[in-house]
Amino acid sequence: MTSFTSRALRRNLLACGAVAALGLASGLASPALAQTGGVAALSLQSQPLELALPALARQADVQLLYAPALVRGKRGAAVAGARTPAEALGRLLAGTGLKAVATGERTFTITAAAEERAEISQLEEVVVTAQKRSxxxxxxxxxxxxxxxxxxxxxxxxxxxxxxxxxxxxxxxxxxxxxxxxxxxxxxxxxxxxxxxxxxxxxxxxxxxxxxxxxxxxxxxxxxxxxxxxxxxxxxxxxxxxxxxxxxxxxxRGPGKELEGSARVEYGSYDYTEFEASAGGPVSDNLGVRIAVLAQNGGGFMTGAGAGTLAGYQPSVRGVVQTQVPALTDPGRREGFGDKDLFAARATIDLALAPETDLTVKLFGSRDRGDTRQYDRIARSKDATIANAGENADPYEFYSTGYPTQSIDIYGGSATLAHRVKENLNFTAVGGWQGSTRSIQGNGDGSPYPASYFDADEKLSQASLELRLADDTGGKVDWIAGAFYVTDEVQFDTNWISYTALTVYDNLHKQQRSSLALFGQVDYRPIERLQISAGLRYTRDDADYKGKNVDRNPWGISTFTTTFATTANFAWDETFNDDNVSGRLTAKYDVTDDLNVFVSAGTGYRGGGFDGTSIFTVAETKPFASETVKAYEAGLRWTTGRVRLSLDAFRYRFSELQATTRLANDTNGRANVGKASSEGVEVGLNVQVLRSERQSLQLDANATWLDTEVLSFSSNRVADVLATVGDPLPGAPDVSATLALNHVLFLEGGWNLRSRLGVTHHGEESNRLNALPGNTAQPYTLVNLRMELATPSNWTLYAYGKNITDEVYFPELNGAARLVGAPATWGVGARFDF
The missing domain is CATH 2.170.130.10 (TonB-dependent receptor, plug domain)
Structure with a gap:
């Protein structure tokens, strides 16, 4: 609640020439405050100071005096956790050029911090809900x-x-x-x-x-x-x-407490266009609405060279050309393949049902009709198979008999009900429903004559509900308890044209799953600086899996049964169920107000299930077991006004590791393959290097060092066991790191120039077990640059470059096929905020 000072006080302040008007923000007394000796449990998001100051006054039970003109146009930092009013105000006003001066037992005056403007100011506080509370x-x-x-x-x-x-x-x-x-x-x-x-x-x-x-x-x-x-x-x-x-x-984002929004348009390399707009705010005292849309088009950087020398090709059997097999067609040359064609929208409704009860409803949908991105292939001189149709060394050019597009729709909604049962007791319910339909075509080796083409049609749906009750206000004991239920259904039919097996075949799948969980966590502070946290989760998973395998043999020359060592046209109907108790124990100690350390030990669980790839044998229809992990971590957090440092060390050990691997019939499928470990170190650093009246400079750096290993491997192939044990896990780069420098130059008249230089490094990694050199992607480093000119009239003009060194890199290698990353791209755009 905001009120104004008395007329006498206002006249005195005007006479002194201090301010034109004063704002007084005050709030109701907080029982939590009385119980913690001047420390209040606060939860404030980053927002305009005109809104943040009254909110802080209510939560901290203080009075704030300030001139409305002094705070207008400034934004307060997020504040969360148990803090004294002085600490909270210091964080809220960081970087605004303002300070809070205590003028009474519970009264503060907000003034300009002129003497501090040339000094280095604080980093903005980052608030997260990782533990389902701010x-x-x-x-x-x-x-x-x-x-x-x-x-x-x-x-x-x-x-x-x-x-x-x-x-x-x-x-x-x-x-x-x-x-x-x-x-x-x-x-x-x-x-x-x-x-x-x-x-x-x-x-x-x-x-x-x-x-x-x-x-x-x-x-x-x-x-x-x-x-x-x-x-x-x-x-x-x-x-x-x-x-x-x-x-x-x-x-x-939600509607917020005031009307605001933005609109942005962008144009970039390869005729890429992007449009994004959003607007939200209060419609009435109890209702807020926000609408957001996104559209992306173009940007395809690949060139399709057609079928090349394989145009018109038909396979031979024992020297006889099979004329009944459709000849490979030549679609002609296609520039700019890989274009996006995406539109998405979201509507958010916030409704205050009662003073202590809020309901947030979100509805969303997206429509993707872009190109299905294709593999390139290594040069013909290095790949003498018939599948290679004249490939050259250009990684951005590929050969194909078609340029398929994709059809992907995702839609759904969610509702979150938050109710304050009583002081320090909050109830939350989160329900969601969504679905997706997808139709995707492609091939797995980037050639006109691949081992197989696939045409996948998929339909997914899911519904979930989570209920939580929590006392999470930063007292001596915090706790949270809840229940979670989700059910989902997946129907996916994949049609394959196989030139290896000289046939067309279908895999028809339907899977239904449900999962129920009960969970709880308690945070206990036996002394002021020590927090012990313990949590448990019980999970129950059930799944039904039905399907059939059909060899259509349209050409009369199928080798399906011999190629895949199977019997054609069989069906299956299998079930899986399992349950597990997992948990975590953590101890955190505040060495000083700026430094804390923690250690934790816990377990994790991933439910078993069924292979969803092509099913060739009855053995592949059987469920694989659940995967479990033991996890050990230790960390350090050091935070000052200028520096935020995090350091983490971890070690995980997995049992019944689930993986896609080579099976006994030489196909790829899911199985429990043994044991594995992952250990490493991570470091994160954020530094406000400089902030003055004229400029600011912030450095952000993060790095992860990984050492993963397959400890044991289950296979009836001795060669595979010998080749796999001791290998790193797929998707585990040995080093990954990011570095960013963010600079702002404050110009005259409210203009400012922002620039960002970002560097990211991604280390060597394989994309599968039993990885050969052709399945191991080499490290790469990308450099990105962005500049923005912000005007006092809320317009921002920007330009950017991505991969400005034009590094050629491959996120995935699949033998002779390779997925190439984007070359150097450039773009310009404009944004208007209101």
């Missing part, structure tokens, strides 16, 4: 990387896979299914996952609190973000199914 990132005893929404937009992050070259320790493995079947790994875990839509991802993706059950949802566009949080390492307590590698939380 807390400053340095107070969270686990490894968490955060990309703020505005920063994500500047870096061009519009999907989960875009995070890979922006966050150290992340990698993407496209396995056998191309770019539409990506596998995210964290700290070397996840790269051996199943790329098909019924798989169990090791990295749990959550969008606005809703767990995404399938890797298919990695294609969901991310835009109008508040932030993205990456929780590294097994999360066996507070999060849902399959978090043995970690969790990615994407949190989108």
């Amino acid at each position: 807390a400053a990132i340095q107070d969270v005893p686990m490894a968490v990387a955060v990309v703020e929404g505005a920063d994500a937009s500047r870096r061009g992050i519009t999907s989960v896979t875009d995070l890979v070259d922006e966050v150290a320790g992340l990698s993407v493995n496209y396995a056998f299914g191309g770019t539409n079947y990506g596998l995210i790994s964290i700290r070397g875990i996840g790269g051996a996952d199943d790329y098909k839509p019924n798989g169990n991802p090791s990295v749990a993706l959550h969008v606005d609190g809703v767990y995404q059950t399938s890797n298919a949802y990695l294609g969901m566009p991310l835009f109008d973000l508040d932030r993205v949080e990456v929780l590294k390492g097994p999360q066996g307590t507070l999060y849902g199914r399959n978090t043995t590698a970690g969790v990615i939380n994407a949190i989108t």
Whole structure:
């Protein structure tokens, strides 16, 4: 609640020429404050000071005097956790050029900090919800990387896979299914996952609190973000199914307390265009609405050279050309293949049902009709197989008999109900429903005459509900308890044209799963500086899997049964169920107000299931067992006004490791392959190098060093065992690092010039078990540059360059086929904020 000082006080202040008007922000007394000797439990997001100051006054039970004109146009930093009013005000006003001066027992006056303007100021506080409550990132005893929404937009992050070259320790493995079947790994875990839509991802993706059950949802566009949080390492307590590698939380923006929004348009290399717009704010005292849209088109940097010398080719059997087999066609040359054609929209509704009850509803949808990105192939001089149709050394040119597009729709909604039961007791319910339909075509080796073409049609649906009750206000004991349930159904039919088996065959799959979990965590502070946290999670998984394998033999020359050592046309109907108790124990000690250390030990669980690749034998239809992990971590957090340093060491040991590997019939499928370990060190550093009246400079650096190893490998092939044991895990680069310099030059008249130089390094990694040199991608380093000119009229003009050194790199190698990264690209854009 905001009120004004008395007329007498106002006259005195005017007479002194101090201010034109004074604002008084005050709030109701806080029981939590009385119980903690002047320390209040605060939760404030970054927002305009005009809104942040009254909110802080209410939560901290203080009075704030300030001139409205003094705070107008300034933005307060986020504040979270238990803090004294003076500490909270110091963090809130960091970087604003203002300071709070105590003028009474519970009264502060906000003034200009003129004497401090030339000094180095503080970093903005980063607030995360990694433990399902708001807390400053340095107070969270686990490894968490955060990309703020505005920063994500500047870096061009519009999907989960875009995070890979922006966050150290992340990698993407496209396995056998191309770019539409990506596998995210964290700290070397996840790269051996199943790329098909019924798989169990090791990295749990959550969008606005809703767990995404399938890797298919990695294609969901991310835009109008508040932030993205990456929780590294097994999360066996507070999060849902399959978090043995970690969790990615994407949190989108809500309406806010005042009308605001933005519109942005961009044009770049290869005729790339992007448009994004959002607007939100209060409609009434109880209702807020926000709408956001994103459109992307163009940007394809590959050149299709047609079928080359294989145009018109038909296979031979014992020297006889099989004229009944359709001849390979030549689609002609195609420039700019790989274009995007994406549109996405989201609507958010915030409704205050009662003074202590809020409901947030989000509806979203996306439509993707872009090109299916293709593999290139090594030069013909290095690949003498018939599949090579004249390939040259140009990595951006490929040969093909067609240029397929994709059809991917993702849609759904979520609702979050937050109710304050009583002081220090909060109830939260998060429900979600969503689905996806996908039709994707392609081939696995980048040639006109591949081992097989695939045409996959998939339909997914899921529904989930999570209920939580928590006392999380920063007292001596905090706790959270809840229940989680999710059910999902996947139908996916894949049609294959196999030139290896000289036939056309279908794999028809249907899988239904459900998962129930009960979880709880307690944080206990036996003394002021020590926090002990303990949590447990019980999980129950059930799955039904049905399908059939059909050899259509349209040409009458099928070698299906002999090629795949199987019997054609069989069906299956299998079930899987398992349960597990996982947990985590953590101790965090505050050495000083700026330094804390923690250690933790825990377990993680990933449910078993079924192979979703091509099924050739009855043995492949049987379920594989659940995977478990033992995790040990230790960390250090040092935070001052200018520096934020994190240091983490970890070691994980996996049993019943799930992986896609070569099976007994020489096909690739899912199995429990043995034991593995991942260990390493991570460091993160944020430094406010300089901030003065004229300029600011901030350095952000992060690096991960990994050592992963297959400890034991189960196979009836002795050669495979010998070749695999001791190898690193797929999707586990030995080193990954990012470095960014952010500079702002404050010009006259409210103008400013911003620049960002970013460098990212991704180390050597393989994309599968039993990896040969042709499956090991070499390290690469990318350099990106961006400049922005912001005007006082809320316009921003910007220009950027990505991979400005034009490095040729390959995120995936698959024998002679290779997936090439984008060359140097450039672009310009304009944004208007209101």
